[in-house]
Each structure stands twice: as structure tokens, then as C-alpha cells.
Amino acid sequence: MKFPGQRKSKHYFPVKSNDPVNLGLAQHKEQRRTHICGVEQTLVDIEARVSDELLERHNLKKGNSLLIDDEAAKALYKELKESGLISSEFAGGTIGNTLHNYSTLADGNSVMFGVMRSNIEVGSYAYRYLCNTSSRVNLNHLQPVDGPIGRCFALITECGERSFAISKGCMDDLQPESIDKQIVQTSAALVVSSYLLRADPNAGMRDSVLKAIEYAKEADVPVVLTLGTRFLIEQDPQFWRDFIRDNVTILAMNEDEGEALTGESDPLAAADRTLDWADMVLCTAGPIGLYMAGHCDEQYLRVTSHTLLPGAIPEFNRHEFSRPMRVKDCQKPTRVYAHIAPYMGGPKEIRNTNGAGDGALSALLHDLSAAQFHKLNIPNSSKHKQSGLCYSSFSQICKYANRVAFEVLGQDSPRLMRGLPEKEDSLEEAYWER
């Protein structure tokens, strides 16, 4: 596994580096590996640049992700194809993107639970899905189905906003028996999205997600939920609050989803409110950057050396150098907040923000699994006196998540083509040491 972020590694990462205290341990043992897993609706993104008028004509709502029937999908595809508007057809899906990006960043394994067409023709959507997914994403547990995988029309309007129209095919046919209990229970995290729960209750997907969450909770594996779109949350915010309180360790959302969930339009206030139900939250806020909030035991709090920031909570970043913990692992849980403005002010030109939030989440997952990896391999390290959820501090994870979001924005595709450079060309080393 690669080191998350580009920093000096005080705690001997990679773990085979010479830690004088653990030298014997590190040299004689095979390194033990970690993985994360996720449940997903297997989808290919058909990306096109369209006018607002086209969205209206096809009864689509800007910024939303709507399910459409076969007839509507046929008409939409025909128009996009005939007008030459399609810019790419590439593997997509929130969790698929997140697992792919995690594996690319961490050079580590992930496992995806979903469906796959059993009979695959070269060039088909199913074929593309497999070709566009990192070989580090283990697809051996996909459940074979007789029909097509899903298609997601990702329609980018002039303002850069993306709207999704989903033609679901067999993407929701995943059955609970296809969730491998042992894989879930040995994972560093289970990742799911709110989209999965809107599936028809008879289709199998809903039960499969709930089964995976049940397995994860049984083994104390952190459950990470990403909220797909605010429209889904707005329909029943109380359901989601209860669901998060009962099941979720880490919540990922953007500011609109945060507002739908909490009623707070300020992303910091929304993140703070979310801590009533989850241990930790990542809230991305487009050009404002991103916020992270969570808990740390009072005895482990570390005060920042950065400027204290004003906001809905005055001087909210005071303890951003602390490492995130679960509430249950704290004797005196204290709330910690951090914020970072877009990396380098954001890319020169943003043609499309699709997947930037998923990218930020992948970085957080890398840091989380790095903590487990380090603990498995150097259990006696001073680092593990504190029962931390992540390897790094809130502040460092913000930097890393932000850097990854920048990379996604710059490449015009939600899936990273490569990991981050070992050394940043554009930044002095001091940036990472700060």
C-alpha cells in the first residue's frame, strides 16, 4: 500500500521502513494486506454536453439523478447519438468510481459487490465496464445476470452542472446471497450510497445493501455512506437521519445534500449537525472547498498551528491536527472541524465537476485503510495507543481529499487514470509538511 498523501512519515510508512522499535517485526513478517469493499449498481456513464432545453424536453431535472424507462432511454440515446453530443462512454457509478479511485490511489485492493452480464460481447457496455476498472478492484464476486448492466446518461449543461438519467437494466438484481460475509467482515470499510436504497424492494439490491451493512456492523467494520443527490434526501430527511444514526460511521455529502439532510445551508453547520448521527463527515462545497468534521477523545486533542478560522462555529479549526476517532472509542468525545479551500484555487478550467466528490471520498478511504494496514503490520507502534479511525489528522486528510478532487476536476472524467505524483512539481515540500 502507498502512503496516503505526500508527507514525511513520522510513523514509519511504508511499514517496512526502519522503525527502530519494531525493526525485528517488520523485517521477518510478510506484510499483511487490507482491502475495502462496496456495494454498487453496475453502471456505465454515457456523458454528453447538452442544452437546458434538451433536459426539459426529456423531462429531466437539473442536478438530479432520475430513473427513466426503456422508451425514454431509447429516445434520449437516439437524440444524443444523432446529434453527435456523446463525448464518452465509460464505467461509472458512485461506488464503482470510489472503489476504482481508492485502488488507484492506494495501490491497494478493493472488492465490488454488484451484477455483471454473463454473456459479454466485445465492445458492449459490460465489456467497457470491465476494461475501465482498475485491476486492483476485485470483480470476482460480481453476480452474473442475463440482461444488460445499467446506463447512466451524465448530461452536462453549459453551467457545468451534471444531471443524471438512469436506465437501470439489471443493475438492481443483486441478491443478498452474493454478498460475501467474510470479505465484508475483514474489510477496512464498507462503502455504500443512498442511490442503492431507492431500488425497487423486490429487486434484491435493497436487501443486499442491508445485509452487507448487517455483516459490517457485526464485525465493527466502519460503514461509509455517500449521499447521491439532494433530491433523494429531500423526499424523507428523517428516514436518512435515522438510517445514519443506526448504521453509518462516516457520511460523505456535498453542501446541497447536507442542507437537505440537516436544514442547514452553511456546510460547516450542516457538518456539525450531522455529528449528532455519524462519527465523522466529509462535506464538499464546490468552489468553497471542503469541510471535515468528527470526534476525538479530549486527551488526544492537538491544537493547530494554522490561523484560526471564523465561521458558523468561531475558531472551528482549533483542533484540526487531531486524528479522527469513533465516538464509542472516546472517553470524552470532542467535536473537531477542519476546512480547506480548493487546491491551488482550483484548475484553470473546469469543464465538468462530475465525480470530484467521489474522488475526495476515495482519499479519505485511503487514509482510513492505511490506519488499519499500519496497525496490522506494526501493532505495537505508539500510533495505536490511540484507537484512531484514520491514519492522519483531520487537517491532513482535508489536504489529501482536496488534492484528489483537483485531479479529478482537471481530467474531465470521474475515474482517475493514475495515482498522484510522488512529488508535487508545483509545490515546495513545505506544503506537505505544514
Ligand SMILES: Nc1ncnc2c1ncn2[C@@H]1O[C@H](COP(=O)(O)OP(=O)(O)OP(=O)(O)O)[C@@H](O)[C@H]1O
Ligand atoms: N468550481 C470549483 N473550483 C474549485 N474547486 C472546486 C470547484 N468545484 C469543485 N471543486 C473541488 O472539488 C471538490 C468536490 O466538489 P463538489 O462539492 O462539486 O463535489 P460533488 O458535488 O460531491 O461532486 P460529485 O457528486 O459529482 O462527485 C471540492 O471540495 C473542491 O475541492
Ligand SMILES: Nc1nc2c(ncn2[C@@H]2O[C@H](CO)[C@@H](O)[C@H]2O)c(=O)[nH]1
Ligand atoms: N450507483 C449509482 N450511481 C449513480 C446514480 N446516478 C448517478 N450516479 C453516478 O454518480 C457518479 C458521480 O458521482 C457518476 O459517475 C454516475 O454514474 C445512481 O442512481 N446509482
